[in-house]
Amino acid sequence: MYPKPIFIKHANQVITLKGSSQQPLAREKMSDLHIIEDGAVWVEDGLIKATGKTADLAAQYQSRLEEAEIIDASGKILLPGLVDPHTHLVYAGSREEEFNMRLNGATYMDIMNNGGGIHATTSMTRKASEEELVQESLIRLDCFLKHGVTTVEAKSGYGLDWDTEHKQLLAAKKADKLHPIDVVPTFMGAHAVPAEYKENPDAFIDLVIEEMLPKVAEEKLAEFNDIFCERGVFTPEQSRKLLEAGKKFGLTPKIHADEIEPYEGAELAAEVGAISADHLLRASDNGMEMMAEKGVIGVLLPGTAFFLMAEAARGRRMIDKGVPVALSTDCNPGSSPTCSMPFMMNLACMHMGLTPAEAITAATINAAHAINRAKEIGSIEQGKKADLLLLNVPNYMQMQYHYGMNHTDTVIKNGEIVVKGGSLCCQR
Ligand SMILES: N=CN[C@@H](CCC(=O)O)C(=O)O
Numbered sequence: 001m002y003p004k005p006i007f008i009k010h011a012n013q014v015i016t017l018k019g020s021s022q023q024p025l026a027r028e029k030m031s032d033l034h035i036i037e038d039g040a041v042w043v044e045d046g047l048i049k050a051t052g053k054t055a056d057l058a059a060q061y062q063s064r065l066e067e068a069e070i071i072d073a074s075g076k077i078l079l080p081g082l083v084d085p086h087t088h089l090v091y092a093g094s095r096e097e098e099f100n101m102r103l104n105g106a107t108y109m110d111i112m113n114n115g116g117g118i119h120a121t122t123s124m125t126r127k128a129s130e131e132e133l134v135q136e137s138l139i140r141l142d143c144f145l146k147h148g149v150t151t152v153e154a155k156s157g158y159g160l161d162w163d164t165e166h167k168q169l170l171a172a173k174k175a176d177k178l179h180p181i182d183v184v185p186t187f188m189g190a191h192a193v194p195a196e197y198k199e200n201p202d203a204f205i206d207l208v209i210e211e212m213l214p215k216v217a218e219e220k221l222a223e224f225n226d227i228f229c230e231r232g233v234f235t236p237e238q239s240r241k242l243l244e245a246g247k248k249f250g251l252t253p254k255i256h257a258d259e260i261e262p263y264e265g266a267e268l269a270a271e272v273g274a275i276s277a278d279h280l281l282r283a284s285d286n287g288m289e290m291m292a293e294k295g296v297i298g299v300l301l302p303g304t305a306f307f308l309m310a311e312a313a314r315g316r317r318m319i320d321k322g323v324p325v326a327l328s329t330d331c332n333p334g335s336s337p338t339c340s341m342p343f344m345m346n347l348a349c350m351h352m353g354l355t356p357a358e359a360i361t362a363a364t365i366n367a368a369h370a371i372n373r374a375k376e377i378g379s380i381e382q383g384k385k386a387d388l389l390l391l392n393v394p395n396y397m398q399m400q401y402h403y404g405m406n407h408t409d410t411v412i413k414n415g416e417i418v419v420k421g422g423s424l425c426c427q428r
């Protein structure tokens with residue numbers, strides 16, 4: 001049962017991004033937002049039924065205006081609900097002491113190689129119950145929703161053994177059911193080499209391939225298969241083996257690539273036909289060109305570089321070379337403990353050279369493509385899910401200009417108002 005229809009009228013700008021559901025936007029197409037000034041949207045049965053100028057839609061629906069909830073969006077802008085295509089949503093505990101260590105000179109990899117980092121979260125996540133993981137995830141999802149995000153991808157990877165990976169994927173599934181945000185699951189059994197396999201990472205890759213992938217597929221627990229391809233974690237050869245094996249189980253490859261050091265991860269993403277390569281702080285020009293040729297989406301995580309105090313990925317160069325770029329928080333307890341997609345968009349403009357228009361494309365339709373959801377979400381078009389974000393700014397440039405702020409006024413998810421006046425108003 002859906003609530004009554006919603007008529008949003010007089011938005012200063014409706015940022016539609018229409019016509020981009022077939023393939024991700026690249027190069028100058030990333031700047032084409034297809035804006036309707038003084039725009040309106042009619043929402044019904046969870047879907048966008050019509051978009052256009054306020055005067056035209058008001059005339060079209062004149063006989064039904066009384067039955068609708070009317071939102072006067074004067075002075076505001078309407079965007080597709082934001083999409084976060086790379087999160088580590090489901091985990092236990094937090095790691096603020098590592099933040100302090102890094103501020104005192106330790107590096108992310110030093111901490112991980114000394115049993116902290118991903119290993120620390122793995123040990124806390126192994127001890128947590130499924131229900132505890134669900135509850136922690138729901139709190140994070142509330143935070144995402146308040147920042148205008150209506151769909152998130154969520155990876156496992158803090159188990160590194162089957163029981164815990166399974167528990168994480170089940171928790172993601174439950175969180176998806178209990179929360180208005182849609183949660184799209186990714187299996188990331190190869191997120192780090194567990195202490196038990198420190199001397200023999202190849203044997204761990206074999207274990208993931210032979211024992212975990214078949215169960216993930218059989219229980220339909222994930223759509224994507226991801227790996228941390230990084231010097232000191234998994235090699236490109238091990239990554240290729242795992243991603244190719246996942247394809248045989250119907251899992252689409254994703255890859256954490258070239259985050260800390262150049263390691264030909266971008267090249268590998270193109271070779272295995274990954275839907276996205278993520279991070280890419282140290283991706284080579286050749287890797288970018290190969291990604292552009294194969295249409296691999298570059299999922300950039302500006303918060304990670306910011307929080308690790310590293311040089312940002314070369315987003316401007318990627319776009320100029322034809323890589324379709326998306327943005328994400330990378331929400332995780334170690335390298336990016338945030339749920340703010342708007343801040344990621346600010347950082348992408350300031351540290352990666354994206355324009356405000358490109359940042360919007362990257363956080364909506366291209367992000368939807370990166371999780372294979374562009375036919376349903378990511379733009380404001382007739383027939384798509386009514387996932388909408390009303391922002392308290394008069395034009396889209398001000399979203400980036402007033403940086404570090406949450407401009408969310410109203411969020412509509414599946415045709416239902418879930419955030420009003422910046423506060424959650426949904427049941428869960
Ligand atoms: N780099 C690998 N994985 C995560 C960080 C995980 C963690 O530190 O807990 C990332 O994408 O940044």
Ligand SMILES: [Zn+2]
Pocket residue numbers: 086087088256330332
């Ligand atoms: Zn990640």
